[in-house]
Amino acid sequence: MTLPTQRRLVTTTIPGPESIRLHERRRHELAAGFGTVLPVFVAEAGGGIIVDVDGNHLIDLASGIAVTSVGASHPEVVRAVAEQAERFTHTCLLVTEYDAAVEVAATLNRLTPGDHDKRTALFSTGAEAVENAVKIARTHTGRSAVVVLTHAYHGRTLLTMSMTAKNVPYKEGFGPYAPEIYRVPSPYPFRWAGGGRSPAEVAREALDLLVDTISSQIGAHNVAAIVVEPIQGEGGFVVPPDGYLSGVAEFAGEHGIVFVADEIQSGLGRTGAMFAVDHEGVVPDLVTTAKALAGGLPLAAVTGRAEIMDSVAPGGLGGTYAGNPVACAAALAALRVIERDDLPAKARRIEQLALPRLRALAGPDSWVGEVRGRGAMLALEFCEPGTTRPAPLAAARVSAYCHRQGVLTLTCGTYGNVLRLLPPLVIDEELLDDALGVLEKGVATAAEGGERA
Numbered sequence: 001m002t003l004p005t006q007r008r009l010v011t012t013t014i015p016g017p018e019s020i021r022l023h024e025r026r027r028h029e030l031a032a033g034f035g036t037v038l039p040v041f042v043a044e045a046g047g048g049i050i051v052d053v054d055g056n057h058l059i060d061l062a063s064g065i066a067v068t069s070v071g072a073s074h075p076e077v078v079r080a081v082a083e084q085a086e087r088f089t090h091t092c093l094l095v096t097e098y099d100a101a102v103e104v105a106a107t108l109n110r111l112t113p114g115d116h117d118k119r120t121a122l123f124s125t126g127a128e129a130v131e132n133a134v135k136i137a138r139t140h141t142g143r144s145a146v147v148v149l150t151h152a153y154h155g156r157t158l159l160t161m162s163m164t165a166k167n168v169p170y171k172e173g174f175g176p177y178a179p180e181i182y183r184v185p186s187p188y189p190f191r192w193a194g195g196g197r198s199p200a201e202v203a204r205e206a207l208d209l210l211v212d213t214i215s216s217q218i219g220a221h222n223v224a225a226i227v228v229e230p231i232q233g234e235g236g237f238v239v240p241p242d243g244y245l246s247g248v249a250e251f252a253g254e255h256g257i258v259f260v261a262d263e264i265q266s267g268l269g270r271t272g273a274m275f276a277v278d279h280e281g282v283v284p285d286l287v288t289t290a291k292a293l294a295g296g297l298p299l300a301a302v303t304g305r306a307e308i309m310d311s312v313a314p315g316g317l318g319g320t321y322a323g324n325p326v327a328c329a330a331a332l333a334a335l336r337v338i339e340r341d342d343l344p345a346k347a348r349r350i351e352q353l354a355l356p357r358l359r360a361l362a363g364p365d366s367w368v369g370e371v372r373g374r375g376a377m378l379a380l381e382f383c384e385p386g387t388t389r390p391a392p393l394a395a396a397r398v399s400a401y402c403h404r405q406g407v408l409t410l411t412c413g414t415y416g417n418v419l420r421l422l423p424p425l426v427i428d429e430e431l432l433d434d435a436l437g438v439l440e441k442g443v444a445t446a447a448e449g450g451e452r453a
């Protein structure tokens, strides 16, 4: 199936009448706790296009939150899923074995940074991967403390929501939280205390604070793992300045602490390299992957040093659906496409096309306070002009404008004031050009509306 690559609106409002009717039913059947960015019901999707049940063709700048890097219906993924489902859908990796799981593990062992001996453990969701990385690090070290950053997002389970920084909506009302989690400041240059620091100074000061907190408040000998997103996702596409990640890795190495890179959003080509840590040549002890791993099917992994991974005895890791064969078949197809079609290069091309146009939107008189990101992981942070005071309503207004014009954008950020772009890496360049034009007009309208609701 090939979808036309053009934005086309056939109803006067987005969502259209059929989506509105279905959404009304959904309100009575699905739990209210599931929010929806744009309550449009999807009929089909692929490449950079989402076709809704009213026949509107929307441009997809979300990829189902950085999942469908190869598109939402890549023919090779579709074929792999169909072939595997026809043979068997499930046996449980804990009961009998199948080669697709071994092949996914071998591919991740090869693609992740470093040429040391590695092992991979497979799971279904990103949160599970992060939880298991912590379990593995605790077993390996015999220690319990976990160090995470401000603005971090690691998932919605008890442990991972406890590791997540932002209260509403991820934690509010869900306590008590898991113990032994310590938070240090993220090197977020735009919001670094006092301002006026160079990126190198921010990296150094943040590193000093991490070392000081661990040494004086926790004790390095009590820390099992430091878990860092190499580019923070939900927290606002915060890119750590050069020197920070390598400094953390070095400190961790010196103190027998497991350095975990949570590459669930930033990994597998999204930032223009296979992994975001590759930009700084950092080799983590463990890497978590999920999102883009299986072309839209639920699969997640922890990959890392064999001696750390193998410290958990047989039976200690797993799950009924962990490494499901259909998801593994999809992953093998998606990973083949990412490598063969050099999707990291496509991400760099997206950055080349989009970043100059986004940068032109920022400035002292603009509601766009900062433009940042790497590859196809780009964001605009909205602030009151000339300040760093967050302007979430301006971000929401621009996003709503894009939605009305048929461009699906997402927001994020601790203050909800960041508009993020996560197009499929296979997006057609004309489609991207059209979407950026809509976004530019949206930012111009935000200038008129300002921070009024």
Ligand SMILES: *Cc1c(COP(=O)(O)O)cnc(C)c1O
Residues within 6 Å of the ligand: 124, 125, 126, 127, 128, 130, 153, 154, 155, 156, 229, 233, 234, 262, 263, 264, 265, 266, 290, 291
């Ligand atoms: C999405 C995400 C997770 C959680 O993944 P789920 O599959 O939603 O459980 C964890 N870490 C990061 C960095 C993420 O972006």
